Amino acid sequence: MITRKLTANLSLILLTSFALLTLFPLLGLAEDTPFRIEFVSNYQSMNFKAQENLIKKSKAIMPGEIKKLLKDAQAKGVSLGKMMFMLDAANAMAYGYDSYHGRGKRLIKKVEKILKKEIKKEEARTAKLMKWKKEERFLGNFVMKTHDKEMQKEGVAPVLYPHWVHRIWYECSVCHQELFVMKRWRNQISHKQINEGKQCGTCHDGKIAFAADNKAKCDLCHVAGKPEAERLHNAKKLDHENIAKVAKRLGSVWNDDKLENGEIPVDEHGFIDWLKLKKAGIFEPLTSLNGDYTPEVRDNEILYISKSKIKNVLFSHNVHSSWIRCSSCHPAVFKENLKNNIKMVRMTKGQNCGLCHGKVSFTFADCDRCHSIPKGETVEGALLHKGPDKKKRK
Ligand code: HEC
Ligand code: HEC
Ligand code: HEC
Ligand code: HEC
Ligand code: HEC
Ligand code: HEC
Numbered sequence: 001m002i003t004r005k006l007t008a009n010l011s012l013i014l015l016t017s018f019a020l021l022t023l024f025p026l027l028g029l030a031e032d033t034p035f036r037i038e039f040v041s042n043y044q045s046m047n048f049k050a051q052e053n054l055i056k057k058s059k060a061i062m063p064g065e066i067k068k069l070l071k072d073a074q075a076k077g078v079s080l081g082k083m084m085f086m087l088d089a090a091n092a093m094a095y096g097y098d099s100y101h102g103r104g105k106r107l108i109k110k111v112e113k114i115l116k117k118e119i120k121k122e123e124a125r126t127a128k129l130m131k132w133k134k135e136e137r138f139l140g141n142f143v144m145k146t147h148d149k150e151m152q153k154e155g156v157a158p159v160l161y162p163h164w165v166h167r168i169w170y171e172c173s174v175c176h177q178e179l180f181v182m183k184r185w186r187n188q189i190s191h192k193q194i195n196e197g198k199q200c201g202t203c204h205d206g207k208i209a210f211a212a213d214n215k216a217k218c219d220l221c222h223v224a225g226k227p228e229a230e231r232l233h234n235a236k237k238l239d240h241e242n243i244a245k246v247a248k249r250l251g252s253v254w255n256d257d258k259l260e261n262g263e264i265p266v267d268e269h270g271f272i273d274w275l276k277l278k279k280a281g282i283f284e285p286l287t288s289l290n291g292d293y294t295p296e297v298r299d300n301e302i303l304y305i306s307k308s309k310i311k312n313v314l315f316s317h318n319v320h321s322s323w324i325r326c327s328s329c330h331p332a333v334f335k336e337n338l339k340n341n342i343k344m345v346r347m348t349k350g351q352n353c354g355l356c357h358g359k360v361s362f363t364f365a366d367c368d369r370c371h372s373i374p375k376g377e378t379v380e381g382a383l384l385h386k387g388p389d390k391k392k393r394k
Contacts, residue, residue, distance in 0.1 A: 031072050033068070036069060056100055059100075062101075066090050088115075090111045135224045138234065138235075138271070142160075146190075161221075168252075169252045174287065179199060179202055195213055208250070208289075209246075234270070235266050236263065247283075252284060273362075300382070301382040303383070303384055313372070314382065338385050339386050347364065357370075
């Protein structure tokens, strides 16, 4: 009876630990003792017999081994995965000790207390991460919190940068790549630079837009997670009057009298349909801050004949280059030819078309907006995407 219960107990521990075991076959720490290494290796090979023998002959050292393992698990610099694995192993040791030698309840309690505490901490960490993810639920909202500690010290919330709001007055070419490289966290944005009139401070100087060093305005940017941020997650909550006022001040065009029912056109996900806005002549953003740049438009289209059943894709150089500088796409994102290796899997990782789509432009859920050309249909004048040379594909 007792042995059966014990086996069940051990296999339970073995099972729950299995996923982690495959990740950490051995602890690989300098402090690893012969007992620890053997215990983990028996674990991994599910060798009950060897484990039983090891536990039986190790009565004297096991309490010390368990305490040491707990200490090592909680040492500085141990990764989360490794720590959880070590705590799990300590748990198994404590159960093993109690089953064979008795009087292990206090050890078990000790391990479980730490495990519970760490699991709680992990849950809090996840919730915190999810909180910021939620703040980016509206396409084109970026939470900026690389200086989290300094912001906490100063008593301000992280920044919610409404990338999309800025697009109403400014074309991509205003900011990219002159003020910001088109990639998150590449610009090392900080208040020091902002106060020197760089980055956001190029405009947030009290003239073009509210000043970043104005104590009354901190919360306009440091708003992530606050109820006031709610309106930045909904195109319908735009303050049209303010947009018109700012457009007038900046010299961009905003014809809200042309809006259907006075509402911003949105797609099925509630995200702004920027092309509709443009085609209807509702807005015309500035293309540069000082009027020193006129878009260079490449007026052609590229057709992608997909090998799968899905409709073919049409890419308009015209649409893209009228908003975006050539240098934002060439040569870093696409080589200036028709042989780039463009694949959905790459896009979902933020490469090629996925640099913008799904981040600041319409998402991949809108298959038909890209896959718009029925199979067999030709598009007059369109260039044909060739794909990479065969030998290079490997
Ligand atoms: C008012 C300035 C401004 C305008 C206008 C602007 N952007 Fe950005 N963009 C930024 C900033 C700031 C970032 C974030 C940079 C960072 O985190 O270091 C960014 C980031 C990006 C990213 C990176 C996304 C990622 O997940 O890595 C892309 C892509 C992008 N912008 C595309 C565009 C496109 C396309 C347009 C025009 C339709 C545009 N931007 C207009 C300021 C602007
Ligand atoms: C090219 C100029 C420009 C740059 C660069 C710029 N902004 Fe703005 N921003 C504006 C203008 C203009 C407004 C509208 C101001 C107003 O409402 O009076 C604005 C408005 C805002 C708003 C308020 C949006 C709302 O509706 O509540 C926030 C928040 C903001 N900017 C944050 C930032 C941050 C953060 C950066 C840097 C990452 C930045 N901006 C870079 C021009 C710019
Ligand atoms: C125009 C938008 C904007 C305004 C207004 C603004 N900030 Fe910031 N602030 C930022 C951005 C962007 C960062 C960098 C975010 C990051 O850490 O990724 C930042 C960072 C900070 C930091 C972190 C330390 C550092 O050097 O980056 C502190 C502290 C801070 N802001 C305080 C304030 C205070 C106080 C005010 C009001 C006087 C204010 N901010 C107004 C955009 C703004
Ligand atoms: C939004 C990104 C983007 C922008 C902006 C852009 N291109 Fe392209 N370009 C592409 C893509 C995508 C291809 C096709 C890649 C493929 O099919 O392998 C391409 C292909 C090309 C080619 C080869 C095919 C052709 O059209 O002859 C040239 C040349 C080129 N681009 C020049 C330019 C110039 C000049 C500009 C600015 C006026 C520009 N591109 C702006 C994305 C862009
Ligand atoms: C540098 C940013 C960027 C890249 C890279 C990019 N796009 Fe776009 N694309 C945009 C922007 C901005 C719009 C305007 C609509 C929006 O923002 O939602 C747009 C619009 C479109 C449209 C709508 C055009 C229309 O006439 O309705 C299609 C289709 C499209 N893109 C396909 C692609 C394809 C396919 C690729 C890759 C070969 C690609 N885009 C790469 C930024 C980009
Ligand atoms: C931003 C534009 C864009 C959107 C949105 C988009 N695709 Fe694509 N897709 C492409 C491009 C460009 C290709 C490359 C065409 C080629 O040469 O095969 C492609 C290729 C494909 C392929 C061929 C195999 C592969 O993986 O490259 C399939 C299947 C596909 N897309 C399915 C989808 C589905 C399903 C959706 C919607 C969930 C979707 N796509 C949304 C642009 C897009």
